[in-house]
Amino acid sequence: MQEDYSERRIDTRYKNDLMAEYKLFGEDFDLLSFQYRKARTKDISKRGVCLQVEGVVKEGDVMRLDLEIRDRKKINTFGEVEWCRKDSEGYIAGISFISLSAHDNETLSAYLSLLN
DSSP: OOOOGGGGOOSOOEEOOOEEEEEEESTTOOGGGOOOEEEEEEEEOSSEEEEEESSOOOTTOEEEEEEEOSTTOEEEEEEEEEEEEEETTEEEEEEEEEEOOHHHHHHHHHHHHHHO
16 A cells, blocks of 8 residues: 655645755665765755655665755755655655754755745
8 A cells, every 4th residue: 555655744845856966875885886876856845855766765775965955055964765666757765854964954944945
């Protein structure tokens, strides 16, 4: 049975299309293949982001996540994969932010206020 993740959301999600890069940490960690993968955001909130990713990511995977916001500002954080599913463009994954620095939190809040 497909769980409806929209029912679990606490914060408003804003549709957007931002460049993102991520590195997965996990059991298959290999320093030689530890490269950033490209992604795009589908939506974003104070607590997480939905990413269009190239391949499957597993629930519970942890990633280093860099989001290009606006005016060349970036948010650099860690996230946990909450879910992943196939869609018409590849795969989409729900990522919850694990930790945001005070600076990144301010940058994100300012960006979200522009979308509101």
